Amino acid sequence: MFEQIIQFLATGITVGSTYALVGLGFALIYNASDVVNFAQGEFVMLGAMLAIALLTAGWPLPLAAIAATLLTVLAGLLLERFAIEPSAGAPVVSTIIITIGAAIFLRGVALLLWGKDFHSLPPFSGDAPLRLGGATLLPQSLWVLGMTVLLVGLVHGFLNRTLLGKALLACSFNRAAAQLVGINVKVMLRLAYGLSAGLGALAGILIAPITFSSYEAGIMLGLKGFSAAIVGGIGNPMGAVAGGLLLGVLESLSAGLISSGYKDAIAFLFVLMVLFLRPTGLFGHQVAERV
Amino acid sequence: MNKQPWKIIVAAILLSTGLNSAQAADPIKIGSFLTVTGPASFLGDPELKTLQLYVESINAGGGINGRPVELIHYDTGGKAQDAVGFVKRLIKNDNVDLIVGGTTSGDTLAAIPEVEKEGIPLVSLAGAVDIVEPVKKWVFKVAHSDRMAAAKIFEDLRKRKLTKVALITGDGGFDKSGREQLLKLAPEYGITIVADESYGNKDTDITAQLTKIRATDAQAIINFGFGQTPAIVTKNIKQLGIKLPVYQSHGVASKTFIDLAGDAAEGVRLPAAALVVAEQLPDSDPQKPVLLAYKKQYEAKYGPVSTFGGHAYDGLFIAVEAVKRAGGTDKAKVRDQIEKTKGFIGASGVFNMTPEDHMGLNLDAFKMVEIHNGGWKIVE
Numbered sequence: 011m012f013e014q015i016i017q018f019l020a021t022g023i024t025v026g027s028t029y030a031l032v033g034l035g036f037a038l039i040y041n042a043s044d045v046v047n048f049a050q051g052e053f054v055m056l057g058a059m060l061a062i063a064l065l066t067a068g069w070p071l072p073l074a075a076i077a078a079t080l081l082t083v084l085a086g087l088l089l090e091r092f093a094i095e096p097s098a099g100a101p102v103v104s105t106i107i108i109t110i111g112a113a114i115f116l117r118g119v120a121l122l123l124w125g126k127d128f129h130s131l132p133p134f135s136g137d138a139p140l141r142l143g144g145a146t147l148l149p150q151s152l153w154v155l156g157m158t159v160l161l162v163g164l165v166h167g168f169l170n171r172t173l174l175g176k177a178l179l180a181c182s183f184n185r186a187a188a189q190l191v192g193i194n195v196k197v198m199l200r201l202a203y204g205l206s207a208g209l210g211a212l213a214g215i216l217i218a219p220i221t222f223s224s225y226e227a228g229i230m231l232g233l234k235g236f237s238a239a240i241v242g243g244i245g246n247p248m249g250a251v252a253g254g255l256l257l258g259v260l261e262s263l264s265a266g267l268i269s270s271g272y273k274d275a276i277a278f279l280f281v282l283m284v285l286f287l288r289p290t291g292l293f294g295h296q297v298a299e300r301v
Numbered sequence: 302m303n304k305q306p307w308k309i310i311v312a313a314i315l316l317s318t319g320l321n322s323a324q325a326a327d328p329i330k331i332g333s334f335l336t337v338t339g340p341a342s343f344l345g346d347p348e349l350k351t352l353q354l355y356v357e358s359i360n361a362g363g364g365i366n367g368r369p370v371e372l373i374h375y376d377t378g379g380k381a382q383d384a385v386g387f388v389k390r391l392i393k394n395d396n397v398d399l400i401v402g403g404t405t406s407g408d409t410l411a412a413i414p415e416v417e418k419e420g421i422p423l424v425s426l427a428g429a430v431d432i433v434e435p436v437k438k439w440v441f442k443v444a445h446s447d448r449m450a451a452a453k454i455f456e457d458l459r460k461r462k463l464t465k466v467a468l469i470t471g472d473g474g475f476d477k478s479g480r481e482q483l484l485k486l487a488p489e490y491g492i493t494i495v496a497d498e499s500y501g502n503k504d505t506d507i508t509a510q511l512t513k514i515r516a517t518d519a520q521a522i523i524n525f526g527f528g529q530t531p532a533i534v535t536k537n538i539k540q541l542g543i544k545l546p547v548y549q550s551h552g553v554a555s556k557t558f559i560d561l562a563g564d565a566a567e568g569v570r571l572p573a574a575a576l577v578v579a580e581q582l583p584d585s586d587p588q589k590p591v592l593l594a595y596k597k598q599y600e601a602k603y604g605p606v607s608t609f610g611g612h613a614y615d616g617l618f619i620a621v622e623a624v625k626r627a628g629g630t631d632k633a634k635v636r637d638q639i640e641k642t643k644g645f646i647g648a649s650g651v652f653n654m655t656p657e658d659h660m661g662l663n664l665d666a667f668k669m670v671e672i673h674n675g676g677w678k679i680v681e
Contacts, residue, residue: 014513017508017541018509021506021509022509025505128528132563139540220505220533221505230503270510
């Protein structure tokens, strides 16, 4: 039994890390603009599919991964420039709807480019399972975990230690005030979209060897990442990471110990409970509205 | 006023000549409703391509009994409620002579009441046994049943003297129906189901369920499903270091599965249509020339064949042969002739229909294959 639980935890943390990376992307854009970017899952898909396409075209894996990430960043910037920026000043809800449209558009493009089939990336360092006490882990899972820790650390450092990062955070607290002290909000918004797209792409490339990818792979990942961001308190990047890990572990434990049929139901029930009991999420700030 | 009669006469002449010319080339209208988009598109897409390909080549060869064939097709997107609407439209607006289609069991089952009411022959390309059991007067099917797949797997288990198996299935219609058949047939083959796990068809990690299976005394694992998840299941089994024989269903009998699951797919067994191992069949096999010809014609235009496209080939030609024998498109006669299909060598097997059996395939239509060095190998 103990062995089994170790395995469930190992599985949960791997799956949870992917949710965490996607959730982090949601949090960044929400921070900069109060907008939930529903195309975040599509960035994940785009990163994976581009890497696969470049690899098939004969590029070495590291180069393909970097190029795919940069191309996805470009896609994020284009999305911001041509879909989000022209609607500046529109209500947040309209902007969210624009991101849903963008998600559908990106899925369509991917469908035309790569068809309906699933594609997979080769694992970065073999697929011989590693033994860990009673549990087994794929080397790729270690890549996912390691890169998640690294990326989360980088984002955390960027937001809290650099001027640029602090400026980005400032936009989230008060956009007008940020503008008044000389922060270029437009540039910050582009930065947020570029960064989120890059993070999404990296997440997609990291998990593609484990979960495969297809033109519609972004839907479920986006949904789970969004849940992670809500659980953690939307807008709190580190909360999103914690939320992702929590969700992953919860899913895997409920599949293992209760019933595999109810695992998604239990995970989403948990999200609802969090929203009900702590509407700002587990790690969200209490918002005091001044009247 | 006195110009009116002339007008009527001219109109009448024009109309009658119009009618005449239409009658001379009066096409045989074959209706079809397939799932070309949506989650089951990998089934419907090759089916539609096959229908279009062969309708074109039938017409290039002079049609049936000198009449051209016209294919009228609607895409249901896998929504059963839309399927009913499209079938109504095919019958009432397009006045088709017969229908080949219904990619999924859900689409087909939804359309059956309409087809039975209107009395029009339907050759379904879907799998569920419920389509032809109990027998419906106007409904036939050409795809292997999930029950056949279950029986084929159990036969192989019996040969290997394995009696305790673990099931793991997805949450789709195909998966659920397969699971039901496996559970129902197990006692007949003396097999005990020691675990019965499930997963969501969009899940990306199944190790939790497989860890539970690892803790049982199962001697083999059967995974009944389609899409990418069975490939993930196969990979996860290897990841967990489980060494049991693994069986998959005919739902993954495609090269994509081998590509996705990679090394983990080695040694996996599954019942598959002869099409995937066409080249390996002995020359004495009557299906071999049919399969190779279909493969050549399809691949020349579209790329790798799939067994699902093969169902469309069978459906179309069983219908076409019946129209030829009936000498026309009288619906009742065509229906009777479809029922009298004997020794028709198709892509899925040799069909022998009877009034009691509207599918006409036996277990030989499936080959038990093993994945070996990234390819298929017949193990019988």
